[in-house]
Amino acid sequence: MAHGIRTPKFDTIAVHGAAADAPTGSGDAGSVIEPIVASTAQAFASAQEMEDALAYRTPAWAYSRIHNPTIGQLERTLALLECYGTECSANALATASGMAAIAQAIEPLLSLKHGAAPNFAIAAQVYGGTFQLCNVRMPERGATPRWIRRADDAAEWEAAIDEGTRFLFVETPSNPLLGMVDLRMVADIADRHDIPLVVDSTLASPALLRPFAHGADIVVHSLTKIIGSNGTAVGGALIARRGIRGTYLPNEVTEDFAGWCKLYPFRDTGPCMSPQTAHEFLSQLRTLRARVRDHSRNAMRIADFLARHLAVSRVHYPGLRTHPGYPQALHYLRLADSGEPLFGHLLSFEPKGGVEEARRCFDRLRLIMRATDLGRVKSVAAMPAISTHQQQGAFGRALAGIPAELIRLSVGAEDPEDLMADLDQALRP
Ligand SMILES: *Cc1c(COP(=O)(O)O)cnc(C)c1O
Numbered sequence: 001m002a003h004g005i006r007t008p009k010f011d012t013i014a015v016h017g018a019a020a021d022a023p024t025g026s027g028d029a030g031s032v033i034e035p036i037v038a039s040t041a042q043a044f045a046s047a048q049e050m051e052d053a054l055a056y057r058t059p060a061w062a063y064s065r066i067h068n069p070t071i072g073q074l075e076r077t078l079a080l081l082e083c084y085g086t087e088c089s090a091n092a093l094a095t096a097s098g099m100a101a102i103a104q105a106i107e108p109l110l111s112l113k114h115g116a117a118p119n120f121a122i123a124a125q126v127y128g129g130t131f132q133l134c135n136v137r138m139p140e141r142g143a144t145p146r147w148i149r150r151a152d153d154a155a156e157w158e159a160a161i162d163e164g165t166r167f168l169f170v171e172t173p174s175n176p177l178l179g180m181v182d183l184r185m186v187a188d189i190a191d192r193h194d195i196p197l198v199v200d201s202t203l204a205s206p207a208l209l210r211p212f213a214h215g216a217d218i219v220v221h222s223l224t225k226i227i228g229s230n231g232t233a234v235g236g237a238l239i240a241r242r243g244i245r246g247t248y249l250p251n252e253v254t255e256d257f258a259g260w261c262k263l264y265p266f267r268d269t270g271p272c273m274s275p276q277t278a279h280e281f282l283s284q285l286r287t288l289r290a291r292v293r294d295h296s297r298n299a300m301r302i303a304d305f306l307a308r309h310l311a312v313s314r315v316h317y318p319g320l321r322t323h324p325g326y327p328q329a330l331h332y333l334r335l336a337d338s339g340e341p342l343f344g345h346l347l348s349f350e351p352k353g354g355v356e357e358a359r360r361c362f363d364r365l366r367l368i369m370r371a372t373d374l375g376r377v378k379s380v381a382a383m384p385a386i387s388t389h390q391q392q393g394a395f396g397r398a399l400a401g402i403p404a405e406l407i408r409l410s411v412g413a414e415d416p417e418d419l420m421a422d423l424d425q426a427l428r429p
Pocket of ligand 1: 097099100130175202224235
């Protein structure tokens with residue numbers, strides 16, 4: 001990557017990807033924008049070449065379920081962005097969705113042969129799909145989640161860990177309450193037990209947070225959200241730093257977890273991305289930092305507005321001093337390169353008057369769309385209890401502390417004055 005001693009800045013990597021250093025016009029027939037390699041497979045010159053490629057003895061992409069040059073460009077760019085400003089080097093695996101990325105990350109950690117029956121410790125404040133995957137699907141395979149209610153309590157983590165614990169999992173900031181996790185504290189616990197720390201960093205994106213800098217081993221993303229904010233594609237990614245924790249894992253797995261997943265379990269289960277989708281995400285990644293900055297500034301203004309609104313009882317936004325995660329947010333969430341403290345595009349609020357009033361307010365939104373979606377360039381609102389976090393039931397919502405009247409708002413790129421006007425009319429009695 002280095003031009004002598006200088007390494008490219010975040011925006012330069014986002015714009016040029018792994019080619020940020022290559023001589024101009026040296027590849028892809030001189031295309032300014034990387035072409036889409038829309039081919040299912042690669043042709044080989046001989047039986048020998050084919051055999052070597054499929055045995056992973058020579059660099060090749062072979063078949064688009066396993067690998068593809070366009071998907072590879074996205075993966076290299078994501079790995080560089082996640083390592084930005086850290087000492088780490090990493091490899092990435094693009095997947096069909098964010099859920100596929102999470103499943104690809106945790107399944108091999110649970111299923112690789114090891115003594116005791118597997119369990120894992122996971123902070124209870126996570127995305128509803130993650131809750132289901134961990135609370136329903138994993139127990140079906142004999143792996144037990146140990147839910148951590150207070151993710152900032154080291155003793156609760158420690159008490160959950162025994163010889164069967166395969167990994168720790170956190171989402172920070174969390175969806176939908178924007179809970180913040182002290183990554184360094186949890187990473188120190190992962191270190192003591194030599195088990196990997198997996199971080200869902202979807203809401204922050206690498207523009208605000210690079211968990212590898214704070215001791216994470218594996219980062220997962222739903223690319224569907226702020227990275228793909230135009231809202232035209234579903235996708236995910238798993239990014240693992242070289243040499244993840246985990247004495248119970250074979251060396252080839254800890255050495256390059258993402259690369260190993262790609263060549264073996266991912267190849268065999270097949271939740272791949274299409275090259276067209278990878279190209280879409282590559283295009284949108286180029287402006288990630290600017291979008292995160294703009295959406296976050298808008299969200300801060302709207303959080304302030306709602307916090308002062310007489311018809312609102314509570315606002316959950318880590319940029320507000322009243323938020324329990326404010327000190328952590330101030331420490332962990334900083335815009336790449338500028339260092340500006342910014343708190344992301346997502347907030348939640350509770351209108352006064354309980355769930356009936358909240359539903360009424362929700363129904364009256366005009367400009368802000370009602371959708372189970374977030375990270376969009378268009379502002380969208382959801383009521384988690386009846387949408388994203390419906391399936392986990394009252395038990396799961398109580399565990400994560402999600403009230404029925406909560407409205408989650410993903411702030412887009414509209415003029416915030418217009419968004420405030422919409423919220424104000426919706427909140428009026
Ligand atoms: C949406 C989301 C996911 C799941 O991603 P999909 O692309 O919808 O599968 C995982 N984690 C978080 C924090 C999310 O917001």
